[in-house]
Amino acid sequence: MFERFTGDARDVVFRAQEHARRLGHRYIGCEHLLLAAAATGEPAGAALREHGVTPQAVETEIVRLVGLSQAADLFDALDREALASIGIDLDAVRGRIEAAFGPDAFTRAGPGTRRKSWAAMRKNPLARPRHPRRAGPDQQAAPGGHTTGHIRVTARAKQSLQHSLREAQARHDSYIGVEHLTLALVAVTGGAVPPILSALGAPPAMLRAAILDRYRQAS
Helix, strand or coil: CHHHECHHHHHHHHHHHHHHHHCCCCEECHHHHHHHHHHCCCHHHHHHHHCCCCHHHHHHHHHHHHCCCHHHCHHHHHHHHHHHCCCCCHHHHHHHHHHHHCCCHHHCCCHHHHHHHHHHHHHCCCCCCCCCCCCCCCEEECCCCCEEECCEECHHHHHHHHHHHHHHHHCCCCCECHHHHHHHHHCCCCCCHHHHHHHCCCCHHHHHHHHHHHHHHHC
16 A cells, blocks of 8 residues: 555655654554644645644644653753754654664664665555564664664554545545545544544544645645
8 A cells, every 4th residue: 555655645654653753652653643744744734734733732732642751851852952953853863763773773874774774664664674683572662762663553543544545545546645644634533633633623524624625726
């Protein structure tokens, strides 16, 4: 199915994985996908933000509902903010490298290897990364507290990804884009997404109409 995802849709899934790692969660759920979708520059993301479903608001609700692990301590947050002020996204850089090469790879992965691994992950953002030096459980904590290795995808998140295919088919689209993925996410009836949208005062039906309207205007 991932071969039908556009580059932007794959990026949403990839960044959902980064958010899960950053928050110290040992799974990728619909809430992480929603967080990534809300930050995208695509019309679907703009429709979410227009109705109060901003990345900041979604993350606040995720923390309220799910909490944080030790990965999100104060020192790490300050470190990220300091680097962000000069245009460096530490979590994005570290997450991609460690996802591909395992713990401590941030300082030892060679440039050529990074390019090859990142390209493979873009094809299927949820693929289990191969790391010949790492053994043991798929999920483990890196020295900084971040979750590294393979993170499981919840059954509900998998269903939402499959639902995005049905959304594309219903619109007679030959690809799966951010709009299809976002439509599937706002239609989720269980888990963390419904209470997040409720807390933000954004009914799913309203969001669906806004997303579809955005794409009608763009066509």
